[in-house]
Amino acid sequence: MSPNDEHAKNLPIGIFDSGVGGLTVYRALHDRLPNERFIYLGDTARVPYGTKSLATVERYAIENSQFLASLGIKLLVVACNTASALALPEIRRSVGLDVVGVIGPGARKAVRLTKDRTDPRIGIIATEATVQSKAYSKAIRAASENAEIIESSCPLFVPLAEENWTSEPETYSIAKKYLSEIVDFNVDSLVLGCTHYPILRNVIQQTVGENVNLIDSGEACAEEVDALLKEKDLENSLPSTRGKRQLCDDLDHFYVTDAADRFARVAERFLGTKPAKLEAVEVFGTDELGISKREKTEK
Numbered sequence: 001m002s003p004n005d006e007h008a009k010n011l012p013i014g015i016f017d018s019g020v021g022g023l024t025v026y027r028a029l030h031d032r033l034p035n036e037r038f039i040y041l042g043d044t045a046r047v048p049y050g051t052k053s054l055a056t057v058e059r060y061a062i063e064n065s066q067f068l069a070s071l072g073i074k075l076l077v078v079a080c081n082t083a084s085a086l087a088l089p090e091i092r093r094s095v096g097l098d099v100v101g102v103i104g105p106g107a108r109k110a111v112r113l114t115k116d117r118t119d120p121r122i123g124i125i126a127t128e129a130t131v132q133s134k135a136y137s138k139a140i141r142a143a144s145e146n147a148e149i150i151e152s153s154c155p156l157f158v159p160l161a162e163e164n165w166t167s168e169p170e171t172y173s174i175a176k177k178y179l180s181e182i183v184d185f186n187v188d189s190l191v192l193g194c195t196h197y198p199i200l201r202n203v204i205q206q207t208v209g210e211n212v213n214l215i216d217s218g219e220a221c222a223e224e225v226d227a228l229l230k231e232k233d234l235e236n237s238l239p240s241t242r243g244k245r246q247l248c249d250d251l252d253h254f255y256v257t258d259a260a261d262r263f264a265r266v267a268e269r270f271l272g273t274k275p276a277k278l279e280a281v282e283v284f285g286t287d288e289l290g291i292s293k294r295e296k297t298e299k
Contacts, residue, residue: 191217260279
């Protein structure tokens with residue numbers, strides 16, 4: 001093995017999200033890959049992505065990806081469902097690294113868990129932009145020809161998760177209203193197609209029924225990242241000598257583009273601890289796609 005190969009193994013994994021929701025993906029990766037280090041970027045200055053145009057999401061995603069690539073990473077995880085739905089091809093072209101999104105892994109796991117059903121029924125809950133993109137439906141269709149699919153957007157789940165309203169009566173009431181069609185459809189599996197939604201997992205499970213498999217796309221993503229590292233022989237060859245890793249310890253570095261204090265507070269709600277290394281940065285770069293000019297022309 002060459003020194004360069006050994007160096008690549010010991011590089012961190014990059015993760016970006018439009019804000020704080022991707023911390024659930026970070027947690028899933030950290031839990032499954034305790035020997036790896038992570039660099040996380042939350043684009044909190046420009047959140048939410050779900051209401052932005054395709055061109056804008058692509059531009060933001062490329063800038064975020066190139067920022068992380070410039071820090072030296074061996075693999076990029078796109079934790080943002082909207083960016084995974086709309087911008088993965090452009091991200092891959094821009095960074096020249098292996099890139100794993102959350103939509104493909106989540107869809108494939110849902111299909112695997114329903115493969116023994118004669119008429120599998122899969123539900124998807126996500127942001128409005130992700131639902132409108134049909135990205136999950138397309139990924140499920142690519143893995144299963146006979147799956148019946150229902151999709152629903154649940155926008156209020158995001159602020160409820162960030163406020164840690166995980167057991168309030170209002171949260172159950174909103175979940176019952178959002179998920180009524182999912183329940184009526186009698187799904188076998190339900191994909192949590194937004195990184196915030198696992199925070200409300202218990203509410204969602206109780207609303208749809210204990211017999212429904214909930215698919216955390218972050219956990220599915222972590223499984224595929226693990227497999228990819230093994231396939232490419234990129235597993236970290238220098239495990240920590242400090243004992244068991246802790247979430248948000250000083251081996252991981254967190255960056256945000258705005259509101260670092262609020263990010264730290266929400267991180268503590270989501271993960272039970274604040275990041276040891278948290279830094280505010282600007283990632284805005286050159287418009288390589290000519291998007292600003294194209295948007296002006298279209299107007």
